[in-house]
Amino acid sequence: MTRLLEEDMHGVGEKLARYDQQLQRMTGSGLAGIAAYSVDRQPEDFLPLRDKLTIGVVPVSSGQGIITGFSQTVQQIIGFLGFSAFVTKQKDVGGLAEAVSNGAQVIFLADDDCFAAFHLAGGKVVDNGEATGRGYAAALALMAGGLEGKRTLVLGAGPVGAGAASFLLQQGANVSVYDIDSIKTERLRQLMPAVKAVNELDRALAACRLVIEATPAADTIKKKYLVPDMRIAAPGIPVGINEQCQQLISGRFIHDVLEIGVASMLYAVLSDEC
Numbered sequence: 001m002t003r004l005l006e007e008d009m010h011g012v013g014e015k016l017a018r019y020d021q022q023l024q025r026m027t028g029s030g031l032a033g034i035a036a037y038s039v040d041r042q043p044e045d046f047l048p049l050r051d052k053l054t055i056g057v058v059p060v061s062s063g064q065g066i067i068t069g070f071s072q073t074v075q076q077i078i079g080f081l082g083f084s085a086f087v088t089k090q091k092d093v094g095g096l097a098e099a100v101s102n103g104a105q106v107i108f109l110a111d112d113d114c115f116a117a118f119h120l121a122g123g124k125v126v127d128n129g130e131a132t133g134r135g136y137a138a139a140l141a142l143m144a145g146g147l148e149g150k151r152t153l154v155l156g157a158g159p160v161g162a163g164a165a166s167f168l169l170q171q172g173a174n175v176s177v178y179d180i181d182s183i184k185t186e187r188l189r190q191l192m193p194a195v196k197a198v199n200e201l202d203r204a205l206a207a208c209r210l211v212i213e214a215t216p217a218a219d220t221i222k223k224k225y226l227v228p229d230m231r232i233a234a235p236g237i238p239v240g241i242n243e244q245c246q247q248l249i250s251g252r253f254i255h256d257v258l259e260i261g262v263a264s265m266l267y268a269v270l271s272d273e274c
């Protein structure tokens with residue numbers, strides 16, 4: 001998993017309203033609608049929970065340490081969805097104690113290896129990787145007007161790609177997965193036998209118009225594949241499509257650093273309550 005940088009956080013909170021409108025234009029749904037769709041709910045299903053729940057975000061200093069702005073950005077995304085959220089003043093265990101003492105029913109925290117949401121009363125845990133994959137696959141499904149029987153390609157067979165593949169299969173899509181490490185592709189195929197493992201990226205990209213780019217590689221998808229009906233949802237960090245290509249596919253390309261993932265985590269950890 002690529003570690004986010006402080007500069008990745010710059011402006012995310014301030015731009016949420018504009019990003020939400022961009023998502024609305026591309027998919028017909030905003031952040032809440034995409035996240036709700038990723039857990040098979042409607043955004044209005046979560047409205048009654050907004051006044052009942054408080055969300056705590058705890059900075060974690062282990063490993064490479066705290067990313068300045070990370071917890072605050074997570075809190076802003078949750079707040080944008082209408083929930084009350086706070087970042088604890090203390091970090092690590094002290095922060096966890098502070099969150100619980102201040103009435104948080106749901107807690108978000110991340111070390112270098114895992115970013116998760118915990119619903120204390122429900123005993124539910126949601127991992128950012130799987131939730132992000134499902135959220136981006138939901139965005140792709142909405143962008144495509146449904147996926148039943150349609151060929152889709154997932155680049156990257158890690159936790160995000162696996163979460164996306166799982167959602168795409170549930171939507172009735174014809175799912176192919178490619179990873180530069182064929183062992184990871186084979187492992188995913190054993191988990192989801194309905195997935196087709198592909199080992200030639202060029203041929204796979206030439207045959208698909210609906211793509212999830214979930215690799216940690218930059219510039220994965222070259223300009224020649226960006227045909228007029230190509231749609232790409234790209235959770236991968238760094239983004240797998242260079243700036244020039246992003247301009248070419250504008251309006252049919254979704255990427256962010258935390259927004260869809262955090263929104264999908266929240267709705268996934270709350271989905272049993274609605």
Ligand code: PYL
Nearest residue numbers: 002003004059060066067070110115
């Ligand atoms: C969750 C992000 C998405 C992509 N990479 C993941 C990452 O950067 N993980 C590390 C997060 C560290 C957070 C730090 C803090 O500020 O609490 N422990």
